[in-house]
Amino acid sequence: MQIRLARRDDVPTINQLVRDLASYERASAEVTATDSQLDAALFGAEPHVFCHVGELDGVVVGFALWFRSYSTWTGASGLYLEDLYVRPEVRGRGVGRALMQTLAKRCLEEGLSRFEWSVLDWNEPSIAFYHGIGAHALDEWTRYRLSDEALVNFARGASQRFVAAPRE
Template identity: 60%
Template sequence: MIRPCEPGDVPVILRLVRDLAEYEKALHEVRATADDLHRSLFGPSPAVFAHVADDGDGAGVVGFALWYVTYSTWTGRHGLYLEDLYVRPEARGRGHGRALMAELAGVCVERGYARMEWSVLDWNAPAIAFYRSIGARPMDEWTVQRVDGDELRRLAG
């Protein structure tokens, strides 16, 4: 079962975020707290949204998709950026990832969004194969750029 997340899901979503970061060899970079997630998802003006996969067999939430709205000046329409998609290893192969992606595609279609985009680590062959299986294509000409930390503060002046 796929559903929008609820406030009570925040602790398990944070646990899944940490699991994902560990898989991506970046657990040391996770700074988010349950309070941060709760405020972002359920504060007065939420700009981040999440859906969860509930296994329905008593295991509870086994996966999540966290996303936000983007905008393209080229299409003149909003889009959806998938920040994180993760399904626990023991729950994989049961269609949860595909169901989460289908739910987000449905959000796009229902709201008239032009596209859904996300990033994937170039070494994550299982994820890349999954994304190809649902019709995703790489944007080879584009590379992600980032400014953070001291550089961000320096740029801000």
């Protein structure tokens, strides 16, 4: 097994793995990123996204795509894992663990204060894996997103006001 930084010629494979991940997460229709968009993000003039790949016998079988974050509370940068995926036929062979450990080591080498990611609440195998490496869930936080029409409307100062639903 080998873990290495992605190369430009890995982009089509990584993008296919992204699509495989989306399928696993029941969100295939949501993936619209092209190879050229991924290439620009990873290898453009000022890359802001980074990727490590895991290989078995010279074949890319998994990836970890990440970017740096920042915490105003700690005053230090962190690492946010956007996607982690290993092909089903090679799961259990240590590729995911090796990818995660590579990123954890990078955190230590760069003085990053935290390593964070999200997981779908129904993804029990991944949750068990994350608990197994010593991670803990941040149950008190709820993630929000503005996208599509809601993002456009809000950015343009749409006059529609939404009433917050009471929390249960």
